[in-house]
Amino acid sequence: MMMMGDTFGSIGSSMASLFFIWATIQQIFPNHMKIAIKEFLLSSFQQLCFAQRVSDHFTNLFSPYVEISFPESDEYRYNHAFSAIETYLGSKATEKAKHLKGSQLKESKGLVLKRDEAKVRDEYKGANVWWEIVTSTDGERSYKLTFHHRERSVITGSYVQHVVEEGKSIDTKNKKTKLFTNNPSSQWVFSQNMWRSIEFEHPASFETLAMDPEKKEEILNDLVAFSNGKEYYKKIGKAWKRGYLLYGPPGTGKSTMISAMANHLNYNIYDLELTAIKNNSELRKLLTATSNKSIIVIEDIDCSADLTANRIKKESNSTKEQDKDENAVTLSGLLNFIDGIWSACGQERIVVFTTNHLEKLDPALIRRGRMDMHIELSYCTYEAFKILAKNYLDLDDHLLFKKIKSLFMETKISPADVAENLMAKNHQIDVDGSLNNLIKALEKRKNYQRSQQDGKMKKTNKFRIFG
Ligand SMILES: Nc1ncnc2c1ncn2[C@@H]1O[C@H](COP(=O)(O)OP(=O)(O)OP(=O)(O)O)[C@@H](O)[C@H]1O
Numbered sequence: 454m455m456m457m458g459d460t461f462g463s464i465g466s467s468m469a470s471l472f473f474i475w476a477t478i479q480q481i482f483p484n485h486m487k488i489a490i491k492e493f494l495l496s497s498f499q500q501l502c503f504a505q506r507v508s509d510h511f512t513n514l515f516s517p518y519v520e521i522s523f524p525e526s527d528e529y530r531y532n533h534a535f536s537a538i539e540t541y542l543g544s545k546a547t548e549k550a551k552h553l554k555g556s557q558l559k560e561s562k563g564l565v566l567k568r569d570e571a572k573v574r575d576e577y578k579g580a581n582v583w584w585e586i587v588t589s590t591d592g593e594r595s596y597k598l599t600f601h602h603r604e605r606s607v608i609t610g611s612y613v614q615h616v617v618e619e620g621k622s623i624d625t626k627n628k629k630t631k632l633f634t635n636n637p638s639s640q641w642v643f644s645q646n647m648w649r650s651i652e653f654e655h656p657a658s659f660e661t662l663a664m665d666p667e668k669k670e671e672i673l674n675d676l677v678a679f680s681n682g683k684e685y686y687k688k689i690g691k692a693w694k695r696g697y698l699l700y701g702p703p704g705t706g707k708s709t710m711i712s713a714m715a716n717h718l719n720y721n722i723y724d725l726e727l728t729a730i731k732n733n734s735e736l737r738k739l740l741t742a743t744s745n746k747s748i749i750v751i752e753d754i755d756c757s758a759d760l761t762a763n764r765i766k767k768e769s770n771s772t773k774e775q776d777k778d779e780n781a782v783t784l785s786g787l788l789n790f791i792d793g794i795w796s797a798c799g800q801e802r803i804v805v806f807t808t809n810h811l812e813k814l815d816p817a818l819i820r821r822g823r824m825d826m827h828i829e830l831s832y833c834t835y836e837a838f839k840i841l842a843k844n845y846l847d848l849d850d851h852l853l854f855k856k857i858k859s860l861f862m863e864t865k866i867s868p869a870d871v872a873e874n875l876m877a878k879n880h881q882i883d884v885d886g887s888l889n890n891l892i893k894a895l896e897k898r899k900n901y902q903r904s905q906q907d908g909k910m911k912k913t914n915k916f917r918i919f920g
Pocket residue numbers: 661662663664701702703704705706707708709710809830868869870872
């Protein structure tokens with residue numbers, strides 16, 4: 454197969470020879486003969502170029518090979534297929550490669566070893582293909598894929614897609630997760646700078662999350678089924694997204710669970726601060742700028758903007774409501790994103806709302822189908838305590854566990870407060886000290902809850918006597 458580079462190479466060497474001959478002629482022949490020789494040489498060179506082009510044309514016409522090119526940028530935009538191909542080829546059989554390249558990128562989890570060879574052969578469903586990186590004269594890089602024309606349907610039908618998807622999935626596995634927060638619109642520059650991000654390094658995991666093991670298993674299975682559900686969502690014709698509503702008192706692990714979700718799935722987190730958004734149009738721009746494989750979080754949704762107002766009241770005053778739509782983030786704006794047309798703009802998105810006050814939320818916002826799973830995170834149970842004891846004290850059992858178990862049955866305490874008592878002082882684990890601290894805290898709380906209960910009882914009795 455004749456390649457473009459080869460053509461330039463052979464024309465270049467012919468030109469060099471011509472210049473050499475011309476320099477020799479200049480010294481040997483008289484002037485009148487030089488002109489005739491020059492004309493002869495020029496016409497020979499033109500014929501040579503023409504012959505070369507014709508030869509290339511015929512070589513390509515009769516060559517059984519097909520080539521596809523994947524340039525690094527396409528119409529001034531970065532071509533993401535290029536980097537996916539690069540990752541895929543880089544990861545291909547590094548153990549067999551003789552030339553490797555090691556790099557530690559800022560956004561990558563560890564040292565990455567890649568194959569560093571210009572040409573790579575690959576095999577797919579019995580078909581052989583060759584990849585080569587080529588650089589044009591103006592420095593533009595592209596990947597050239599060559600294969601036999603009889604494999605055309607398998608290569609264009611599924612191989613190319615397989616390479617791009619595999620490359621993207623390797624990138625996702627290696628990539629560090631990020632935590633994004635929205636900037637106020639005064640800082641946006643032509644749809645840029647909407648979000649600022651930092652590396653997300655929270656160590657939370659489902660293993661260390663203290664909650665009922667069965668419930669935890671159910672959530673974990675749901676998340677995994679979601680992330681593997683591409684074909685399923687396509688089949689049923691629904692946007693590939695899922696909503697989780699996390700509710701419960703403060704310190705029960707709602708934020709910790711979001712971190713565990715992100716770490717488990719390797720998704721980015723977009724922490725959406727609704728109070729920094731002026732209207733629905735800004736909300737829409739922000740949400741469409743989020744990436745796939747991400748968790749969009751609105752924490753304390755009951756406190757975020759005016760989303761809890763009664764819709765019946767709104768409907769009775771629709772013109773006022775329209776004005777408001779343009780000047781504020783409204784419930785309808787948010788609902789529109791969650792399951793309206795905008796939700797289909799992205800793939801593989803999880804939306805999480807958290808609240809301490811479930812009763813304050815508009816039922817439209819949390820109805821099933823929008824928020825697919827309602828997860829209650831509640832006070833610490835003995836089962837949850839055992840997970841915290843394992844995390845903080847590396848302990849499966851202890852003499853004091855029996856007493857602690859009976860106290861948990863009568864006392865409401867958040868996992869955050871339990872964790873606080875078990876936490877090592879000066880990084881030295883002190884099992885007895887920590888467990889005794891916890892027992893004291895539980896007893897104190899038990900007495901407080903009893904006195905509250907007694908107070909309530911007295912009030913009710915007073916009411917009965919004088920009522
Ligand atoms: N279920 C839990 N499992 C493990 N640790 C927990 C759990 N709940 C709370 N904690 C600990 O308590 C701290 C506070 O918890 P977290 O912020 O997740 O609670 P929250 O429910 O989001 O609270 P808030 O409603 O006040 O935002 C965490 O950093 C974590 O150490």
